Amino acid sequence: MSGSAVSGGNHDSGPLDGGQLRRRLAAGEVTLGTFVGMASATAVEVCAAAGADWVLVDLEHGSGGEDAVRDGVLAAGAYGVPTIVRVESGERIRIGRVLDQGAAGIMVPRVNSVEEASQAVTHMLYPPYGDRGVATYNRSCRWGMDRAPLSADQQSAVGIIQIETLDALVHVDEIAAQDGVDVLFVGPMDLSYALGVPLQLDSSAFQEALQRVVAAAQQHNKAAGILAVDGMAAAKYVRQGFRFVAIGSDSTIMAAAFRDAFDTARN
Secondary structure (H helix, E strand, C coil): CCCCCCCCCCCCCCCCCCCHHHHHHHCCCCEEEEEECCCCHHHHHHHHHCCCCEEEEECCCCCCCHHHHHHHHHHHHCCCCCEEEECCCCCHHHHHHHHHCCCCEEEECCCCCHHHHHHHHHHHCCCCCCCCCCCCCCHHHHHHCCCHHHHCCCCCCEEEEEECCHHHHHCHHHHHCCCCCCEEEECHHHHHHHCCCCCCCCCHHHHHHHHHHHHHHHHCCCEEEEEECCHHHHHHHHHHCCCEEEEEEHHHHHHHHHHHHHHHHHC
């Protein structure tokens, strides 16, 4: 055995995004991803391997808890794909815990006001810029080996605020103007119900709401986002000006593929 020192490896490699996705959005890129709700790191890996720009682990409606974030970040990161997390709510502890696990962005559901959006962004930042809890023994600080995130004066994680209530729609321009809000993400089902046109995504009321969200995002150099049922719908949304588009989810795409395969075989 040689007496030479053994290298510790490339310290820049690993599952952490380091703000790259946020920079891509700021540069005006269109990014595509999908929701993962099956609490399966394998499902996350499959989506990342298939070419997603990001995967979103859903803690609001998904089957898993924070353990899905822990394993999902590693699974997607193995392919150089960042993991976004939709938290259950905009509480400080919910946001801080998933950021500690290495999430590249936070999606906050059911936001109703500018104040709620601003508070969510505050929870993403360490003092003196925010009120995120300070600790180093987590993935985001490389288990204490990288303390640079603690003193960074710039937000690195993507801040995504959902526009899915009437109050959020009324205040969408003011929400878009907030520093740290990078994406205005339409929740199609919730917003259609709020507008009184449940599931009627082709209705004039819903389409006018989409135009309002896109216009607010463009006015403030932010990205508009939305959930599409399939690739064709996603392409349509991109043409409408959406730049952060989720295509279905692990379970819905799998269910649709199996349903079509069974129907084809039987017919």
